[in-house]
Amino acid sequence: MTISPVAVIGAGTIGRGVAHSLAATGHDVILADIGQDVLDEALGHIRRELRFARFLGRPCGEDDDATLARITTTTELADVARAAFVVENTTEDWEIKREVYRRLDEICPPATVLAANTSCVPVTRIAGQVRAPERVIGMHFMNPVPHKPVVEMIRGVHTSEATIARARELLAGMDKTGILVNDSPGFVANRVLMLSINEAAYLVQERVAEPAEIDQIFKSCLGHKMGMLETADLIGIDTILKSIEMLHDSFSDSKYRPCPLLRRMVDAGRLGKKTNHGFYTYH
Missing domain, CATH: 3.40.50.720 (NAD(P)-binding Rossmann-like Domain)
Structure with a gap:
């Protein structure tokens, strides 16, 4: 029924x-x-x-x-x-x-x-x-x-x-x-995913690689359908930031420290697909 x-x-x-x-x-x-x-x-x-x-x-x-x-x-x-x-x-x-x-x-x-x-x-x-x-x-x-x-x-x-x-x-x-x-903060999916996205954002901030290069490694070498930063844009950078902040507050563990680049992107209104600009530009 x-x-x-x-x-x-x-x-x-x-x-x-x-x-x-x-x-x-x-x-x-x-x-x-x-x-x-x-x-x-x-x-x-x-x-x-x-x-x-x-x-x-x-x-x-x-x-x-x-x-x-x-x-x-x-x-x-x-x-x-x-x-x-x-x-x-x-x-x-x-x-x-x-x-x-x-x-x-x-x-x-x-x-x-x-x-x-x-x-x-x-x-x-x-x-x-x-x-x-x-x-x-x-x-x-x-x-x-x-x-x-x-x-x-x-x-x-x-x-x-x-x-x-x-x-x-x-x-x-x-x-x-x-x-x-x-029950646990972030559960399974986001406890792993948010940490991965946050670390990928650090790679961009530190100029280790460009977003497209980072995502291509995940897709071509690791078999992911989407890269970490493409996923971030799809979810919304503001949602990513709130989630990683919540994990940081819940666990009091420095490994969840939000990447400053995520904060700057939110402040700039670059929230991903919903604003047509995040790690990538959309039209």
């Missing part, structure tokens, strides 16, 4: 990807964000992605309008109260997340699973903001969400087996598989 409707909080790059994946697999979606302009942009992006998929000959099931009709947008968090499952995708800012979960605890029925789509914030810390911490789980979707078949699931200290089973059920309905790991 399809879990529906599913609330997706945050209509940025990952949030709109989650909404796209859900709608394309038959789920009704409540897409929430604080700005209607962000929501409109997200719907436009999803429509373009659906058209591009058809252009490439990928099976898309029903027509694009039917898929988009499954997505309802709202700027009122209270509207997610009727959701059977919530996927939160707000920015990696603890103060924002803390307030969102306190509101969700008031709004959502006790049986509703609250899934944190976070890259670095400990799930147990998030669960501490609600009265039933056993219903909180981490679900780390990765970009581009519609094309990634695996999701990193994170078990917090209090996460129940029923919550894990419900999350697996949702992923199965999205044609995805979950790999369950235990």
